[in-house]
Amino acid sequence: GQQLNQSPQSMFIQEGEDVSMNCTSSSIFNTWLWYKQDPGEGPVLLIALYKAGELTSNGRLTAQFGITRKDSFLNISASIPSDVGIYFCAGRAENAGNMLTFGGGTRLMVKP
Amino acid sequence: EAQVTQNPRYLITVTGKKLTVTCSQNMNHEYMSWYRQDPGLGLRQIYYSMNVEVTDKGDVPEGYKVSRKEKRNFPLILESPSPNQTSLYFCASSLSLGETQYFGPGTRLLVL
Numbered sequence: 539g540q541q542l543n544q545s546p547q548s549m550f551i552q553e554g555e556d557v558s559m560n561c562t563s564s565s566i567f568n569t570w571l572w573y574k575q576d577p578g579e580g581p582v583l584l585i586a587l588y589k590a591g592e593l594t595s596n597g598r599l600t601a602q603f604g605i606t607r608k609d610s611f612l613n614i615s616a617s618i619p620s621d622v623g624i625y626f627c628a629g630r631a632e633n634a635g636n637m638l639t640f641g642g643g644t645r646l647m648v649k650p
Numbered sequence: 651e652a653q654v655t656q657n658p659r660y661l662i663t664v665t666g667k668k669l670t671v672t673c674s675q676n677m678n679h680e681y682m683s684w685y686r687q688d689p690g691l692g693l694r695q696i697y698y699s700m701n702v703e704v705t706d707k708g709d710v711p712e713g714y715k716v717s718r719k720e721k722r723n724f725p726l727i728l729e730s731p732s733p734n735q736t737s738l739y740f741c742a743s744s745l746s747l748g749e750t751q752y753f754g755p756g757t758r759l760l761v762l
Contacts, residue, residue, distance in 0.1 A: 542692075544692070578755075578756075579753075579755065579756075580654075580740050580742070580753025580754055580755060580756055581693070581740075581753050582753070583750045583751060586750070626692055626693065628693075635706070636698065636700065636706065636747055637695055637698070637706075637708050637709060638683070638695050638698075638708075639694075639695070639709065640685075640692040640693040640694065640695075641692055642690055642691060642692045643692050
């Protein structure tokens with residue numbers, strides 16, 4: 539199946555710092571999604587991207603659809619303790635029909 | 651309240667004993683999907699359904715069956731469970747493909 543490489547796998551940062559994570563693929567994607575999962579819960583959609591070059595914000599979160607259509611990144615500015623969780627990228631590859639592929643996740647820990 | 655429900659939430663079973671995990675949504679969503687989540691592998695799509703009587707394989711369909719006889723329900727069937735199907739399973743639904751997916755609370759399955 540499709541492979542999405544998400545990095546870093548984990549981050550331990552100080553409250554107030556900015557965070558950046560990314561996903562790369564060997565295939566061209568036509569949709570990129572970013573989710574957050576809290577312990578014991580299902581993932582919740584944060585941002586959806588549908589066009590190459592698209593830059594979308596949701597509060598302190600900003601995500602971009604890479605120009606090559608093979609990558610995407612998520613930035614979190616001025617992190618706060620409730621940002622703790624696992625962040626997943628997900629996408630639909632151009633040649634994979636409607637199947638959604640997820641990255642391995644980035645575990646974010648924020649020190650107050 | 652709009653939601654996706656899954657039952658059971660926790661299940662311990664033995665190899666070979668058929669089981670069904672139910673998924674139901676009350677949002678009149680057309681698109682429904684099943685994922686399994688394993689440490690370090692993120693979420694992998696098992697099966698998805700674009701509408702009633704329309705189902706398709708995801709990334710890891712082997713050992714699973716699904717059905718979509720009615721719009722609101724999308725059960726996941728393990729005809730002969732094996733230990734490598736021990737995992738955390740999520741059902742999700744969305745209005746249509748590309749729309750925000752709402753995830754259920756998860757079903758933790760242990761196959762002995």
